[in-house]
């Protein structure tokens with residue numbers, strides 16, 4: 001078996017022009033884990049995901065996927081190697097149908113269990129609405145479609161940016177209930193979440209970011225509320 005973690009970063013730094021946004025992030029993700037990244041607005045969560053997915057330039061050796069240095073590779077190449085992003089705000093193609101949106105995810109398809117049939121079993125409402133325009137879906141259904149589109153590439157790692165954003169609690173519950181069915185197939189998942197309680201419940205380990213640095217990391221069930229809130233807001 002492979003000794004190296006499925007995904008890791010080492011001393012990862014990120015910049016927007018002269019402004020530094022990440023200061024030396026060390027992160028590891030093992031095959032089959034669900035890991036949460038939490039942190040206040042502006043802590044660097046989205047920036048971290050951008051570095052992983054090639055949307056923001058990272059030094060080659062700072063990001064490794066299955067032992068290979070992938071930092072700074074073009075986003076399409078990173079998808080082909082097995083990282084798929086469910087972007088914040090869904091970003092569906094508004095002029096396409098639900099099914100066409102899902103099929104867009106299979107452009108850089110790897111071999112694996114996920115196809116339309118399996119997705120429709122996971123989210124039956126997407127099958128019912130497959131010919132409807134993506135814009136006709138409710139917020140929660142759009143989130144299901146965005147998740148489905150990412151799964152269609154059969155990624156090794158699914159990166160989810162704020163799945164719960166703008167959704168009612170009952171809808172958030174529906175979406176997160178699908179996660180165990182995804183991980184049951186061996187999928188490895190990173191979730192970025194504003195909702196700390198939710199992040200702690202669904203993840204095995206968590207990283208808290210504060211002003212571009214890791215302020216807390218470890219088993220999600222090992223921290224008190226006070227520890228998390230201290231790491232989240234600072235002293």
Ligand code: ATP
Pocket residue numbers: 016019021039040041042043044045046047048
């Ligand atoms: P949010 O929950 O609001 O998305 P976040 O934790 O994802 O917050 P980032 O969006 O990664 O935080 O922001 C980290 C830092 O980088 C902040 O100081 C932010 O102002 C800065 N930043 C983010 N995007 C840009 C950009 N396009 N240009 C310049 N600075 C940026």
